[in-house]
Structure formats: C-alpha cells, structure tokens
Amino acid sequence: MTGSSTDVTDVGSDVGSVLGTGIDSRVGIAATGTDPRIVVDRHLAASDRAAALAADVRTGLTADPKELPPKWFYDATGSMLFDAITRLPEYYPTRAERAILTGCVQEIAAMSRADTLIELGSGTSAKTRLLLDALRHSGHLRRFVPFDVDETVLSRAAIAVRDEYPGVTIHAVVGDFERHLDLLPGIDRLPGAKRRLVVFLGGTIGNLAPAQRHDFLTSLRAQLNEGDTLLLGTDLAKNPDRLVAAYDDSAGVTAAFNRNVLSVINHELDADFDPRGFAHVVCWDAANSWIEMRLRSVRDQRIQIGALDLSVSFAENEQMRTEISTKFTRDRLTAEFAAVGLAMVRWWSDPADDFALSLCVPA
Ligand code: SAH
Ligand code: AVI
Numbered sequence: 001m002t003g004s005s006t007d008v009t010d011v012g013s014d015v016g017s018v019l020g021t022g023i024d025s026r027v028g029i030a031a032t033g034t035d036p037r038i039v040v041d042r043h044l045a046a047s048d049r050a051a052a053l054a055a056d057v058r059t060g061l062t063a064d065p066k067e068l069p070p071k072w073f074y075d076a077t078g079s080m081l082f083d084a085i086t087r088l089p090e091y092y093p094t095r096a097e098r099a100i101l102t103g104c105v106q107e108i109a110a111m112s113r114a115d116t117l118i119e120l121g122s123g124t125s126a127k128t129r130l131l132l133d134a135l136r137h138s139g140h141l142r143r144f145v146p147f148d149v150d151e152t153v154l155s156r157a158a159i160a161v162r163d164e165y166p167g168v169t170i171h172a173v174v175g176d177f178e179r180h181l182d183l184l185p186g187i188d189r190l191p192g193a194k195r196r197l198v199v200f201l202g203g204t205i206g207n208l209a210p211a212q213r214h215d216f217l218t219s220l221r222a223q224l225n226e227g228d229t230l231l232l233g234t235d236l237a238k239n240p241d242r243l244v245a246a247y248d249d250s251a252g253v254t255a256a257f258n259r260n261v262l263s264v265i266n267h268e269l270d271a272d273f274d275p276r277g278f279a280h281v282v283c284w285d286a287a288n289s290w291i292e293m294r295l296r297s298v299r300d301q302r303i304q305i306g307a308l309d310l311s312v313s314f315a316e317n318e319q320m321r322t323e324i325s326t327k328f329t330r331d332r333l334t335a336e337f338a339a340v341g342l343a344m345v346r347w348w349s350d351p352a353d354d355f356a357l358s359l360c361v362p363a
Contacts, residue, residue: 037162043175043183044149052176053268054308061305061312066320068261070207071149071176073323075264079153081257083124090249092242093203096355097233098127104348105134108359111346112229114197115142116190120177121204122146125157131199131231132165141165143190147173178212181219196228203235203355206290206326213326217340221362230342230360236353237327240284247291247325248282255280258293261322270306277301281319293323333358 044052053072060068074082086094108131117135119128125146135141144161148154151174158172171185187193198220208216224230247254258280262273278295285292297314304311314320330347337344337360346359 035162037169038158039169039171040158041171041173041175041183041185042151043173043180044151045174049149050268050307052179053265057265057269057305058308058310060320061303061310066312066314066318068320068322070261070323071178072261072264073257074148074150074153075260075267076150076152078257078260078264079123079150081253081260083126084253085249085257086126088246088249088251088253090245091254092246093235093355094127096350096352097201097203097357098130100348100350100355100357101127101130104346104357105130106137107346108197108229108231109134109138109140111359112195112197113138113140114195114229115140116145116193116196117141117143118145118147118184118196118198120147120198120200121202122148122157123150123153123202125161127201128199129161129164131197132161132168135197136165136168140195141168142192143169143171145171145173145185147175147177147184149174149176178208178216181216181223184223186223187225194227196225197231198224198228199231199233201231201233203233203325205232206235206328207323208326209324213336214340217336217342221340221342224342224362226362228362232333232358232360234328234333234356234358235325236349236356237289237329238354240286243284243291243327244282247293248280252280254282254293258295258322262295265305269308272304272306274301285324288324288326289328290324290326292321293325294319294321296320328356330356338363 056069056072060066085091114135117131119125132141132144146154146157154172154174158170162170175183205213259275259278262275262278265271266273277298279298281294281296283292297316297318300316302311302313334344341363342360343363344358344360347356349356
C-alpha cells in the first residue's frame with residue numbers, strides 16, 4: 001500500500017524529531033516544521049511495512065523450497081551489519097566501487113550536470129559523498145533524494161548529509177524500490193530542478209532475480225526524462241572462490257547478517273525463530289552467475305509466526321534461500337539496458353575488473 005503517515009520509528013530523538021514531525025499526512029511531505037531542509041516521503045509507514053513483510057513471509061515460508069526476499073535483512077541491526085560487511089577484508093565490492101567512483105566522479109558530474117541526486121537503496125550513502133562533492137564542485141547541486149526501505153539508516157544518512165552539505169535540500173523517501181518508483185519526486189515536485197542523476201550503487205540490483213530486475217529497470221526507465229542520467233553499480237563475474245569468501249567471511253559478520261532476517265521476523269511478526277538453529281550457507285550457482293545465501297535448519301523444528309497465525313516446520317538440513325547476488329558481464333548489462341530503452345554511454349571498471357559502473361541515458 002502506498003501512502004504516508006506520521007509514525008515515528010525507534011531511531012533516537014534527533015532523528016525522530018526530524019523524520020517524525022512536521023509530516024503532512026495527506027501528501028506525505030515534511031515540508032515545514034522542524035527542518036525546512038529535510039523533506040520526507042514515507043511510502044512504507046510501520047503498518048505498510050508490517051503488511052508487506054507479512055505477505056512475503058507467508059508466501060515464502062509456505063513455498064517449497066522456502067525462500068525469503070533479501071529486502072527484509074535491513075532493519076537497524078541489519079543495516080549496521082551490512083555497514084560492517086563493507087569493511088571486511090573479504091568483501092571487495094565496496095572498496096572496488098569506491099576506487100572506480102574516485103576516478104570518474106568529475107566526468108559523471110560534467111556529463112550529468114545534475115542539480116538533483118537521487119540514490120536508490122542508499123543505506124549510509126557513504127560512497128555517495130564522492131558524487132555529492134563532485135556535483136557541488138560543478139556548482140549545480142541543489143538536492144539529494146536518498147531512498148531506502150530501512151528508515152533508520154535513511155534518517156541517519158539524511159541528517160549527516162544535511163549537516164555536511166549546507167545549501168543542499170534533502171528529500172528522503174522511505175519506500176520499496178520494487179513498488180514505489182512511480183512515486184519518486186519528479187521535476188514538478190522539486191522546485192528549481194532541471195536534471196536528475198539517479199544512482200543505484202553497491203551492486204544491489206544483483207539482489208533482484210532476472211524477472212524482478214527487468215520489471216525494476218522498466219519502471220525506472222519510465223521515470224527518466226530526457227536529460228536525466230542513471231549510474232548503476234554492478235559486481236562482475238570472477239573466480240568463485242573469491243566470491244564465496246566474500247559472502248562467508250572468517251569473522252562471521254555475513255552469517256549474522258543472514259540470520260538477522262529471522263530476528264526481523266521475530267520482532268515484527270511475533271515469531272519464535274531461534275537464529276542459532278540455522279546455519280549460514282553460501283553457494284555459487286554458475287548457471288545463473290549468482291551467489292546464493294541460504295539458511296540451513298540444524299535440526300527438525302517448528303516455528304510459530306504469531307502475527308500470521310502460522311506454524312511452519314523445518315526438517316533437519318532443510319535449506320531456505322535468503323538472497324541471490326548476481327555477477328554480471330558488460331555484454332549482459334548492455335543487452336538488459338537496451339531491452340528497457342536505456343543506452344549505456346560510459347562504462348568504468350577497476351583494473352582487476354572486479355566491479356563496474358555504467359552510465360545510462362534514455363535511449
Ligand atoms: N547503496 C549502499 C547500501 C547497499 S546495501 C552501498 O552501496 O553500500 C542495500 C541497501 O538497499 C540497504 O540500505 C537496504 O535497506 C536497501 N534496500 C534493499 N532492498 C530494498 C528495496 N526493495 N527498496 C528500497 N531499499 C532497499
Ligand atoms: C546489498 N548487496 C549488494 C549485498 C551483496 O553483496 O549482494 C548484500 C550482501 N549480502 C551479503 N553480503 C552483502
């Protein structure tokens with residue numbers, strides 16, 4: 001369900017005071033109130049989030065084999081664990097993407113001449129500072145639009161960027177990029193905006209299955225006007241041993257991230273998963289060119305999901321898929337862009353060809 005509300009999540013008083021007040025529940029915009037420099041569209045209020053999670057959990061846990069969508073890893077703990085993953089020695093994508101961005105942000109700023117930077121799946125927006133700096137240097141930057149399903153990480157990032165970039169307005173969007181792209185603030189809702197640069201970093205597009213990815217790119221393309229540009233970060237196919245190590249780190253942070261989806265279901269749907277009853281499993285699927293993360297039940301067990309009035313049994317060693325992470329080639333991406341009416345105008349990768357950034361425009 002789309003819409004907005006004035007729900008305040010448990011994110012601390014400063015954050016809560018910015019995101020939780022001054023919101024006009026009829027239009028979903030915190031245009032006035034505590035801080036005129038932060039505007040919030042909330043398309044996933046607590047009740048919408050609970051309903052969406054409930055639907056996905058019911059579908060996923062009654063399917064054979066069981067499966068959960070990766071978007072539900074991300075509550076305050078999950079976002080913190082992902083941030084820790086980005087610093088692990090085995091997890092190369094963040095470092096590779098940062099290195100590529102460092103070398104090409106000036107060119108991106110010059111090519112896009114964007115006054116508005118929209119970031120999908122923005123998380124902490126850590127690497128995004130490189131783009132914000134380059135766009136500010138170009139003299140065009142006026143507005144930053146971070147968009148994320150997890151309000152806690154979004155609100156912290158919004159406040160940090162507001163403080164670091166005086167003169168830049170923050171228009172934060174709490175939403176699901178698989179459902180709410182049509183509600184992205186358009187030029188008409190962004191006073192003074194002419195050109196938007198939409199960025200989707202980290203390789204998160206690889207967490208969508210092929211059909212979902214096609215739908216996502218189709219919806220995104222429909223939002224782009226002449227003059228807008230899209231920057232997409234993608235992880236590239238490589239030696240499977242390195243890939244498996246990146247998702248099965250020796251410190252066990254990715255295992256904790258994987259199990260966090262069970263804690264999210266416990267907290268938000270009154271379930272009784274024992275996260276220690278599930279082992280972290282990582283495999284490389286060569287045919288699909290993706291990493292799979294799964295949770296393996298270490299014993300026969302029955303789980304109650306109170307909010308769904310549902311009881312689900314897991315057999316010993318039964319595996320449930322929790323994430324795919326697709327690894328691309330340039331040719332495959334070029335074809336997928338072309339199929340939805342996007343033209344790739346620039347491609348940057350690191351010297352090892354570990355990761356790539358594609359700059360696209362409406363074809
Ligand atoms: N872009 C950051 C964070 C990547 S982690 C980086 O490059 O490091 C993936 C982010 O996408 C998380 O912050 C998560 O909350 C968000 N996310 C995942 N699925 C989403 C969805 N369906 N809609 C909106 N945000 C989503
Ligand atoms: C957010 N996404 C691109 C990460 C990835 O690499 O697929 C999520 C992640 N899962 C395990 N480690 C990191």
